[in-house]
Amino acid sequence: MIIFYILIFILGLAMGSFLNVVIFRLENREKIVNDRSKCLRCNHILAWYDLIPVFSFIFLKGRCRYCGKKISWQYPIVELITGTLFVIIFNFSAQGGPASGWQFLLSILSLLFWFYIVSSLIVIFAYDLKHYIIPDKIIYPAIVVTFIYKLFEILNFGHLNLFRIWNLPAQGWSALGGEIGNLITVFNPFIAAILAGAFFLSIVLLTRGRGMGGGDVKLGFLMGLILGWPLVLIALFLSFIIGSVAGIFLILVGNKTMKSMIPFGPFLVLGTFIALFWGEGIIEWYLNIII
Ligand SMILES: [Zn+2]
Structure with missing residues (x-):
């Protein structure tokens, strides 16, 4: 059962990462699903390993790999909160016990x-x-x-x-x-x-x-x-x-x-x-x- 919780948490982290993109696009009036993620300062296209929720932020010590600009705390915080809330929701719905059909x-x-x-x-x-x-x-x-x-x-x-x-x-x-x-x-x-x-x-x-x-x-x-x-x-x-x-x-x-x-x-x-x-x-x- 614990594996479900871990999967849901990871799903939440990924969703949180997407929500950060949504927030950014709302701020910049771009379409929600657009092109690839870039650094805001150096415009370098970010690789997949720069975009792993929370971990990339910790690993890069909160800075862009290419130009060293500080990355906002908003990113890991939104990801962690989304992951946590997804787990809480899943926990509530799992309490109903297994359902079928x-x-x-x-x-x-x-x-x-x-x-x-x-x-x-x-x-x-x-x-x-x-x-x-x-x-x-x-x-x-x-x-x-x-x-x-x-x-x-x-x-x-x-x-x-x-x-x-x-x-x-x-x-x-x-x-x-x-x-x-x-x-x-x-x-x-x-x-x-x-x-x-x-x-x-x-x-x-x-x-x-x-x-x-x-x-x-x-x-x-x-x-x-x-x-x-x-x-x-x-x-x-x-x-x-x-x-x-x-x-x-x-x-x-x-x-x-x-x-x-x-x-x-x-x-x-x-x-x-x-x-x-x-x-x-x-x-x-x-x-x-x-x-
Ligand atoms: Zn950069």
């Missing part, structure tokens, strides 16, 4: 979906941190894919039974309450998305765009879709706490002043990851405290 296909599909979403969020994290912008080219496809995946989940789990709703008058209207409850369960991610999106939109309107931007509205919407209710609430809560602590820290160290802009996207992504992986545990822990 149709069920196996579904778990592969869901694994691919989560790999894709985590990759998108990593790009958003890095790009917003560097440029204070959440790229539309990343967030719109992520919203569309998540929307389709959640619809698919609804159909697959059979929560939605239109025939039952159609027959409500015959069953007696007392069943209506239960059906409304079912509908809320079914549309949970969509409701959470609209609520979280509206929350950020109201902040943007109230602060006239000084506090947050349109990118945060889109990211809030995506978070709602991904997490559903009440996990999205946990994610938002964590983002605001981590964001405030980081903000105060940066001001104390003298890195930023009260007037500096600090992008909020990275904290939203961080909150999303924590809520996604440990949100249920946090809710349980919280309920245990207050009861």
Whole structure:
């Protein structure tokens, strides 16, 4: 079983390497899949052994083999984070135990979906941190894919039974309450998305765009879709706490002043990851405290 984890980690490292290329191409407005990788300073085409995730960076001591220019820490960090998150996701899906047939296909599909979403969020994290912008080219496809995946989940789990709703008058209207409850369960991610999106939109309107931007509205919407209710609430809560602590820290160290802009996207992504992986545990822990 350990071999699967190692393979998934390597896959994550390779994906992280690709995400670095995506970030670079977004910065330079090139097509995502283009020609070969080059050093930014000396334009030397990089060999395959210069492009091994993490290892090349360590081996070359963070410098270009040909001209000695420093390579950004972003490269190994994004690779390591992608590898680690891929392993965490795989671990969650492996806990369901071995599946066969149709069920196996579904778990592969869901694994691919989560790999894709985590990759998108990593790009958003890095790009917003560097440029204070959440790229539309990343967030719109992520919203569309998540929307389709959640619809698919609804159909697959059979929560939605239109025939039952159609027959409500015959069953007696007392069943209506239960059906409304079912509908809320079914549309949970969509409701959470609209609520979280509206929350950020109201902040943007109230602060006239000084506090947050349109990118945060889109990211809030995506978070709602991904997490559903009440996990999205946990994610938002964590983002605001981590964001405030980081903000105060940066001001104390003298890195930023009260007037500096600090992008909020990275904290939203961080909150999303924590809520996604440990949100249920946090809710349980919280309920245990207050009861
Ligand atoms: Zn070079």
